[in-house]
Amino acid sequence: MAIKVIAQRREVKLGKNPGKKFVMRPDLYIPIQEKKVFAEAATHSGISAGVIKAAWDAAGEVIRTWATEGHSIPLPGLGTMRFGVRSKAVADLEDVKTSLISVRRIIFTPNVDLKDELKNTSIQITCLDEDGNVLKRVTxxxxxxVEEDNGNDNGNGNDDGGDNTGDNGNDNGNGNDNTGGDNQSGGDSGSIVDGVDEG
Structure with missing residues (x-):
């Protein structure tokens, strides 16, 4: 398997050196339907697609419930996810209000196996001219x-371009978020405030 990328020559008007350049974009496929995922999983596991779908739906309900409580939830074979927000920082207690929140977010942390899968997957680049004619192919x-999605997290509530909902690398993406149990101590604290903007 390989990740397919298109590099097409086009006019780039922005930046320090405008002109014709090859700009890369993913060669997107048609989205896979949910039922195909269940059918393929059934083939690999020997469990019927209906049973897998029922378990999947039940797991989805559990994940949504726990995520709204501020937990970091393991997604087996993939990593962990949790909810978070971006907000502004204020100096005075009286100024703390929900209007400080600028956006709600879903934060996904891939596990090591998923990162390794990406690292070991080849990339095939198809180079096209302005009219879509193939010029060459590159492997x-x-x-x-693999990009480490730490976003300059410093954990102190300052937004310097990153996310600070306790997103300090303790959520290791393998289902163990280093919380030390239900008390959520010693790691991903379960806080859902990140990306603080002091502006």
Whole structure:
């Protein structure tokens, strides 16, 4: 399997060096239908697609419920997810109000296996001219580095371009969010305030 990317030449008017450049974009596929996922999982597991769907739906209900309580939820085989918000920081207690929240967010932290899968997947680039004609094809020989989505988190409530809902790297994406049990101590504290803007 490979990730397919299109690099098409087009006029770039912004930036320091405007002109014709090859701009990359993903070669998107048709979204896979849910029933196909269940059918494929049934083939691999020997469990009927109906049973898998019922379990999937039940797990979804549990995940939504726990996420609204501020927990970091393991997504088996994928990583963890939790809810968060971006907000402004204020100095005075009297100024703390819900209007400080600018946006609600869903934060996904991939586990090591998922990152390794991405790292080991080749990338195929198809180069096109302005009219969509194929000029050449390239297969990746890069190091496969995977972006670490830490967003300059400093955990102190200051938004310097990142997310600060206790999103300090303690949620390791393998289903263990280092919370130390139900008391949510010692790691992802279950706080749902991140991306604080002091502006």
């Amino acid at each position: 990746s020989d890069d190091s496969g580095d």
